[in-house]
Amino acid sequence: MLKRSHLPAPLLLLAIALAPSAFAASPGVDPRIEQLLTELGKVQEIGAVAISPDGKQLAWVIEREGKPSIEVAAADGSHARRISAAAKPGLCAESGIAWAPDSQHLAFISNCSVDLTSTKAMQNTIFVADTAGHGDMAGNGSPAQVVKLAGYARALQWTADGKSLGFLYVPGATRRASAVVAAKPAAGEIGVTGVEVQRVASVDVASGTLHELTPAGMYAYEFDWSPDGTRIAYTAAQPPGDNNWWIAKLYVQPAQPDATATLLVDPTNRSSGSLHSLQIALPRWSPDGSRIAFIGGLMSDQGATGGDIYAVPASGGTLANLTPDIHVTPSWLSWTGPQSMLVSQVSNGQSQLADYAVSATHAQQQNVHFTVPASFDDGSASMAVSLSGDHQHIAFVQSSYASAAEVHASALGHAAPAAVTSFNAALKPAWGKAESVEWNNEGFHVQGWLLYPAHYDPKKTYPMVVVVHGGPSSAVIPRWPGVGYGAAPLSALDYFVFEPNPRGSFGQGEKYVQANRKDFGYGDLRDILAGVDAVEKKVPVDDKRLGLTGWSYGGFMSMFAPTQTQRFRAVVAGAGISNWQSYYGQNLIDQWMPPFFGASVYDDPSVYAKSSAINFIKQVKTPMLIVVGDRDAECPAPQSFEMWHALRAQGATTSLVVYPNEGHHFVDPAHQRDVLQRALGWFAKYLPATE
Numbered sequence: 212m213l214k215r216s217h218l219p220a221p222l223l224l225l226a227i228a229l230a231p232s233a234f235a236a237s238p239g240v241d242p243r244i245e246q247l248l249t250e251l252g253k254v255q256e257i258g259a260v261a262i263s264p265d266g267k268q269l270a271w272v273i274e275r276e277g278k279p280s281i282e283v284a285a286a287d288g289s290h291a292r293r294i295s296a297a298a299k300p301g302l303c304a305e306s307g308i309a310w311a312p313d314s315q316h317l318a319f320i321s322n323c324s325v326d327l328t329s330t331k332a333m334q335n336t337i338f339v340a341d342t343a344g345h346g347d348m349a350g351n352g353s354p355a356q357v358v359k360l361a362g363y364a365r366a367l368q369w370t371a372d373g374k375s376l377g378f379l380y381v382p383g384a385t386r387r388a389s390a391v392v393a394a395k396p397a398a399g400e401i402g403v404t405g406v407e408v409q410r411v412a413s414v415d416v417a418s419g420t421l422h423e424l425t426p427a428g429m430y431a432y433e434f435d436w437s438p439d440g441t442r443i444a445y446t447a448a449q450p451p452g453d454n455n456w457w458i459a460k461l462y463v464q465p466a467q468p469d470a471t472a473t474l475l476v477d478p479t480n481r482s483s484g485s486l487h488s489l490q491i492a493l494p495r496w497s498p499d500g501s502r503i504a505f506i507g508g509l510m511s512d513q514g515a516t517g518g519d520i521y522a523v524p525a526s527g528g529t530l531a532n533l534t535p536d537i538h539v540t541p542s543w544l545s546w547t548g549p550q551s552m553l554v555s556q557v558s559n560g561q562s563q564l565a566d567y568a569v570s571a572t573h574a575q576q577q578n579v580h581f582t583v584p585a586s587f588d589d590g591s592a593s594m595a596v597s598l599s600g601d602h603q604h605i606a607f608v609q610s611s612y613a614s615a616a617e618v619h620a621s622a623l624g625h626a627a628p629a630a631v632t633s634f635n636a637a638l639k640p641a642w643g644k645a646e647s648v649e650w651n652n653e654g655f656h657v658q659g660w661l662l663y664p665a666h667y668d669p670k671k672t673y674p675m676v677v678v679v680h681g682g683p684s685s686a687v688i689p690r691w692p693g694v695g696y697g698a699a700p701l702s703a704l705d706y707f708v709f710e711p712n713p714r715g716s717f718g719q720g721e722k723y724v725q726a727n728r729k730d731f732g733y734g735d736l737r738d739i740l741a742g743v744d745a746v747e748k749k750v751p752v753d754d755k756r757l758g759l760t761g762w763s764y765g766g767f768m769s770m771f772a773p774t775q776t777q778r779f780r781a782v783v784a785g786a787g788i789s790n791w792q793s794y795y796g797q798n799l800i801d802q803w804m805p806p807f808f809g810a811s812v813y814d815d816p817s818v819y820a821k822s823s824a825i826n827f828i829k830q831v832k833t834p835m836l837i838v839v840g841d842r843d844a845e846c847p848a849p850q851s852f853e854m855w856h857a858l859r860a861q862g863a864t865t866s867l868v869v870y871p872n873e874g875h876h877f878v879d880p881a882h883q884r885d886v887l888q889r890a891l892g893w894f895a896k897y898l899p900a901t902e
Contacts, residue, residue, distance in 0.1 A: 241704075241895065243703075247641055250641055251692060253638060254616065255274060255616075256693075257618060257634065258271075258273070259590025260607060261308045262597045262599050262605065263286075264599055265314040267314065268283060268284065268310075268314065268342060269283070269285070269606055269620060270283045271284075271618055272305075275300065276300060278303065278305075280300070281306070284631075286620060288632045295321075295323075296323045296336070296340075296356070297323050303321050305320065305322075305323070307364070312369060312373045312600070316342065317339070318367050319339075319367075320335050321335070321336050321337075322334065323336060333362060333363045333385065333386075333387075334359070334361055335360045335362070335363060336359045337357040337414060338356055338357060339354060357416055357419055358421055362381050362383050362384045363386075364380050365378065365388075366434070366591070370436050370440035371436070371440055374415065377413045377436055377443065377466075378413075378414075379409050379410070379432075380411075380423065384407055385405075390456075390844055391845060393843075393878075394453075394874060396842070402451065406451060407450075408428075408430050409431055410427070411423075412424060424443060424467065425443075426472065429472075431445045432513060433493060433494060434446075436466070440466065442464065442500075443464060445461075446505075453799055456490070457802040457806065460477045460479070461475045461476035461491055461503070461523070462475060463475055476505075476521075478491060483530060484532070489507055489508055489509050489510070489518065493506050493543060495545065497522075501524065501525055502523065503522065503523055503525050504520060504546065505521055506519070506543075507520075510684050511684040512684070515593060515682060515684060516543065516594075517540040517542050518541065518721055519537070519541065519721050520534045520554070520567070533573050536722075540721070541555070541556045542555050542593050542717070543555040543593060550569050551567065551568060551569060553567075553598070557594075557688065559649070560647055560686060561583060561688065561718075563581070563583075565578060565580060566580070580623060580624065581625065584647065585609050585611035585614075587607040587608065587609040589608065590608065602623070605621065606618065606620035609627075611691065612690070614691065615635035616634075617636070618630065641703040642662055642699040642702035642703040643663030643666075643667050645660055645662050646661045648660070648661045648709075648742065648745060652737060653737065653738075657741070657742060658712050660689060662698055663750070664702060672751045672753040673706065674899070675706060675709055675746070675752045676701050676709070676759070676760060676894060677759050677779070678761060679765035680765055682716070683727060684716075686712050686717040695887065696886050697887075698710055705900040706758075706894070709742065709743065713742070714727050714738055728806075732767070732768060736776070743778075757779050758779060758780065758898045759779040759781075759833075760890065762785035766785045767788040769783065769785070769787055769835075771824040774830045777832060780898055781893060782834065782836070783836045783890040783893055786839050786843055786846040786875060787837065787850060788850050789823065789824045789851070789857070790823045790853055791804075791812070791819035792816055795811070797849050798844065825853060831858060835864070835865045837851045837854060838868045838870070839868075840882075841869050841870065841871050841872065843873070848869055866893075870885075
């Protein structure tokens with residue numbers, strides 16, 4: 212139920228353009244807000260980067276003419292040129308980059324050959340280009356079409372021999388495969404009509420022959436080729452895919468259609484030990500093909516990966532937690548040898564890259580390459596980095612509160628790679644400086660980020676807005692903001708902004724992540740309030756002008772906290788949850804809930820009731836703006852209606868705005884701007900920045 216992980220949402224390869232929104236904008240917009248939105252809109256979005264196996268070339272995905280486009284450059288970022296199957300620039304949306312083992316050919320996904328008159332199914336085409344300018348694998352000019360797909364494809368991955376491409380494929384897809392996109396309108400027999408299933412597929416590059424490898428009745432989420440290309444490891448569950456990622460299991464099978472799969476790990480079974488009832492992500496084969504490692508932990512969303520590192524023999528056998536009791540949160544891994552890994556991890560609110568030595572039963576951190584107060588990834592997975600074949604060169608996209616996104620690349624060493632592009636170098640923050648704040652509460656070490664007012668004067672006192680992140684299994688790590696709702700615009704309008712990482716967050720180890728199980732809104736709220744106290748001892752915050760906001764889990768906290776404390780004077784709740792009991796039957800992702808609540812709502816309704824704002828509604832006095840998308844599958848709009856209705860019945864000040872055709876992540880630029888305008892206007896009214 213996370214609004215946004217540190218992994219950016221994948222670029223959409225839409226077959227048709229969205230119709231312009233008819234949604235009426237909020238009236239009376241502060242001209243400073245419009246200016247800020249204009250500045251935020253100047254960012255050139257970099258969706259992905261990949262370094263060639265020989266470490267000599269980079270490919271990246273960047274928005275051009277309003278669409279994701281592909282460029283190839285030298286490893287230092289020089290001599291960039293465009294690679295496209297389009298007849299002219301801007302005609303197609305292209306992304307999904309993957310280098311061939313020969314470092315000369317680049318595979319990508321395009322919608323160049325789609326039928327733009329079709330309104331039913333997405334259509335993607337896989338192309339291969341010769342980056343030396345010779346076109347296809349045979350050197351025949353422009354990029355060569357490998358296979359045209361009537362559906363949605365992503366996550367291209369070559370076999371080591373360069374003969375086949377594997378990918379995740381949804382035949383006949385009408386939407387991107389993700390719980391955060393707008394849900395399909397409910398029609399027909401629910402759970403039967405129109406079910407879309409994602410499978411692992413492969414295509415022979417020379418012939419274009421397509422094979423759907425995993426069973427038609429299983430929904431596959433992630434996969435990895437074995438080193439010799441004869442087998443695949445993948446996570447999968449029964450459909451529907453949006454719901455069942457939280458109970459996915461790990462399988463291995465020959466890389467052939469109709470092959471028999473072997474179940475390696477079943478977290479729903481108590482025999483899985485410390486992994487029982489938790490989630491699994493990023494299965495990765497060891498170089499010798501003998502083991503499969505993955506991240507296992509309490510995760511609230513696919514894509515927001517964090518936990519411990521586990522490993523299991525590829526032929527089946529004893530599952531081992533390799534990193535029990537560590538105090539960081541691994542989020543991504545890559546084997547660099549039979550007994551070594553490179554691991555990206557969250558450490559105390561910062562991003563870190565480290566080497567681990569791996570034995571049969573343990574993975575021990577050996578060396579930290581760098582720690583940065585910034586977010587990075589290569590576009591493929593949370594905190595992923597792109598590695599050369601010898602693991603000596605890396606590339607990723609990095610941004611922070613101080614610097615907008617750029618491609619960073621270098622030899623792997625003891626310093627963070629420098630930027631090799633300057634797409635956004637001219638952009639300067641409109642908000643104040645960011646500072647890490649740390650405090651202790653109830654035996655926990657807690658960390659958060661504090662943004663100062665843009666025009667900070669230490670002689671003045673300021674209001675402060677607390678922003679609670681989604682998840683709850685996630686973390687606030689500094690990143691440059693987009694046009695959508697977030698913390699930086701509040702700082703730009705001269706608020707202090709406090710972004711805590713309370714218990715339940717990544718960055719302090721798995722025990723910390725699991726510390727708010729069966730306790731939503733209580734221990735984490737106490738951590739947050741203790742953090743507010745710590746901030747007020749540090750900077751001139753007016754305790755009588757505190758605001759609260761958040762999206763998804765942060766939206767829940769924005770609804771729930773005013774039932775427990777009168778400390779906040781204005782609230783904006785985005786895609787929140789007001790009643791966990793009714794929510795259980797309304798949302799399309801109920802499988803995420805038992806791991807956090809300990810049971811289903813039907814088996815233990817009391818644990819859901821105690822964290823439901825609706826049960827304490829008479830204690831709410833705080834003015835509350837509520838915003839939500841009408842097709843949100845993760846935090847359905849009825850939850851916002853229920854809170855709004857209850858507040859009105861109590862005579863509390865409230866407003867509800869519902870955005871049409873939006874899911875958990877808003878995609879319409881007009882809606883992204885409008886929700887930010889309304890929220891900033893709400894705080895300006897009830898939490899003025901001037902005394």
